[in-house]
Amino acid sequence: MSMPDNKFTGSSKISVRVSGKALNPDEGYNLDSVITSLQNVENLIKKTYLVANDRSRFTENDAQSINIKLQSWEQGSLISNLEIWFNSVVLPTLPFVVDNREFIWESIKGSVDFLRAKFNAEKEGKSVDIRQNTDGGTAINVKAEGNSKVVIYAPQGLPATAERLQPTLQELTQQIDGTDVTSIDFSDKAEDIKQPSKVVSLNNSDKDLFGSATFTSDEQVEIVGKITSGNYDTNAGRIEVLSSATQRIEVGQSYRLKISEDLHAEDKWKEMFLSPRPYFCKYKLGGPSLNKVTEIIVTDWDESKWDDEQAV
Structure with missing residues (x-):
């Protein structure tokens, strides 16, 4: 391995184990399942490479810079040992990655x-508060606050990376049907792929979890909107967006609305109804690729611009 001119030429390894009836060596491997599994894994690796470099399209130049090779395979379901070759690549620096050469695996x-x-x-109906560590830690910690709220402490930068990888991970889990394919395991070392405590394992419950999930943004954005219908008791309604600080929330569109429970104030609700007001909000993404805003969640309002229709 060499690193001329601050560029890396070398390799990183990932082993993948796909288990299920369709991948039983005694009965022969189902070719469609083998090809689909390897293609989905290849897509995930390429998408991770792009996300780490803050890009969305894999180009011919990328194909010259990163090459995924099947080095060997073993029986025991289908175990594929992959080698990711980098050719004169500037490795991305990610706060949650300890060894930059292993940025794809991590x-x-x-x-x-x-x-x-x-x-x-979210499946349990709890609100989620994401807090990003700035101390360089790489662990993810989950802490319950009361019966209805969960705080997730995550390494800096990881929530944004996870959000962008979610559609590709969802596509990967859709192959898991509980029979022909029961699980897909990942490891950064070939010798660890058969050890449950050392792998990332996706199974049938993850298919349901990833497939039915919506994604709530971690970022808080500013909008000006007019609540056109609402229910004070449930803190829900619809809002027409008049201006937005993010392209994801489209101006002129009407969205399902949820107002945080700690903002439950009847006098404020009356002022909000049918009047353009400035809000701080998060948003939920849904759809097949999690690319459509399905709900706006008001987390606060801007008192300094409350009567200014041109706010934001």
């Missing part, structure tokens, strides 16, 4: 752990 592992913690909490 990004995948961290994203699965983070998304699983977040989606499980």
Whole structure:
């Protein structure tokens, strides 16, 4: 391995184990399942490479810079030992990655752990507060606050990476049907792939979790909106967006609305109804690729601009 001119030429390894009836060596491997599994894993690796470099499209130049090779495979379900070759690549510097050469493995592992913690909490109907560590720690910690709120402490930068990898991870889990394919395991070392405590494992419950999940943004954005219908008792309604600080929330569109419970104030609600007001909010993403805003969650309002229709 060499690193001329601050560029890395060398390799990183990932082993993948796909288990299930379709991958039983005694009965022969189902070719469609083998090809689909390897293609989905390849897509995940390429997507991770792009996300780490803050890009969205894999180009011909990228194909010259990163090459994924199947070095060997073993029986015991289907175990594929992959080698990711980098050719004169500037390695991304990510706050949650200890060894930059292993940024793909650490990004995948961290994203699965983070998304699983977040989606499980949301599935239980709890509100989720994401707090990013700035001390260089890489652990993810989950702490309950009361019966309805969960705080997830995550390494800096990981929530944004996980959000962008979620659609590709969702696509990967859709192959898991509980029979032909029962699980997909990842490891950064070939010798660890058969040890449950040392792998990232996706199974049928993750398919349901990732497939049905919506994603709530971690960032708080500013909008000006007019609440066109609402229910004070449930803190829910619809809002028409008049201006927005993010392109995800489209001006002129009407969205389902949820107002944080700690903002439950009848006098304020009356002022909000049918009047343009400035809000701080988060948003939920849904749809097949989690690319559509399905709900706006008002987390606060801007008192300094409350009567200014041109706010934001």
